[in-house]
Amino acid sequence: MELAAFVDTKIADGAVSAEDILQVRRYIFGDGAISLEEGEALFRLNNADCTYAEGWYDLLPEAVCVLLVEQARPEGYVSDDHATWLINQITADGHVCTRTELDVVLKVLEKATEAPAALERFALEAVKQSALTGSGCTRAGHKLKPGVISDGEVELLRRILYASAGSASIAISKMEAEILFDINDATVEAENAPAWSELFAKAVANYLMALSGYQPPSREVALRRENWLEQPGGFEGGLGGFFKSMFTGGTGGVRSGLQREDSIAAQRGAAMSAEIAANEVVSEDEAHWLVNRIGRDGLMHENEKALLRFLREESPTIHPALQPLMERTF
Structure with a gap:
């Protein structure tokens, strides 16, 4: 039996057992390569809304990652066509991206050396819609409250943003900052998870540092899970204190900040220091x-x-356009 016929049988049964998952593994990994047609068969089975043994939630992301990342030429570089293919497979059933499908995108973003920005935008928008509507990127039994950002959603957003550390862009991008602002605007009156305030401030500050002519800290540093906003000394001692250590005292300040906060980022210190713009x-x-x-x-x-x-x-000089806003921060 071919994989397509096997999938038809499982869809008709309405259930995928652990033994079925082993059989699917034999189909797709048996010849050493996965085809787009086999990938489409897997998504067709996933979109059928059967009952699935737990192993399915690992198999689908693993298989798609092999198909789009490991088999890519050059390896690790996801093409625009493959990113479009993946988005089309996920949206083929007309439903909001599920948690299993988001896991597929996340695994690709995390494993890829470089992937199109459209794929990250798709993942961020999926979590945004889940937060606003209360449906989407969850597994069975995990309910969302519409218009409220839970700890789980904060971690999904953090994971998506952190996954982009493998791309050419070190700083948070304008696209990412815009989506975070959209979420913040839509949930300002809600009882959001405390971690949301921290992630929003750290990520958007990272983008603003790039706008201001600084070389911002790496994503590994900027998105680390820490309660910086609650550190002694308030904002100065928390998030502001961190960035102050990163961007004052010349290149030595950058290197010392990197060395204190992240050993991986410390290795990039010399290169990052050389790129710091003079205009703040x-x-x-x-x-x-x-x-x-x-x-x-x-x-x-x-x-x-x-x-x-x-x-x-x-910033040594505040643009006049910002003065009215600055006055409202006291």
Whole structure:
């Protein structure tokens, strides 16, 4: 029996057992390579909404990662066509991305040397929609509350952002910052997990440092799970204190900050130090982007006030467009 016919049988049964999963492994790994057609058969089985033995949740991400990352030429580089193929397979059933499907995307992003930004955007948008609607990236039995960011969703967002450390971009991108702002705006009145405030402030501050002419800390450092906002001394001693150690005192300050915070990032210290821009002033375009982004919903959130306080402390000249916002941070 071919894999396609085997999948038809399992869909008709409505159940995939542990023995079935072993058989699927023989089909796809038996000849040493996985084809796109075999990948499509796996997604067809996944989209059938059968009952699955636990091993299925490991098999699907593993198989797709082999197909798109390990078999890629050059190895590790996911092509635009393959990224589009993956997104199309996930959305073929017309349903919101499930947790199993998100795990597939995450495994590809984590294992790839480089992947199209569209794939990361798809993953971030999937978690965003789950947070806003209360459905989507969950396993059976795990319920979401619409409009509230749970600890689980914070960790999913962190994992997606951290996975991009393998790409050419070290800093948080504008696309990533925009999506985080969207989530923050939509959940400002909610009882969000405390970890959300920390992730939002650290990630967007990382982007703002790049906007301001700094070489920001690596994603490994910036997205580490720590309660920096609650450190003694308030903002100065927490998130602001960290970035202050990274970006004051010349290149030595950068190296010492990297060495204290992350041994991996420390290895990049010399290269990063050489790339630090001399201009620390927020430009007019950058200032207007920040004003428009913060003022989009007409509110000033505590997370946004923390970002503005950080800019006020670190930038030698504050653009006039930011002054009205700065005055509201006291």
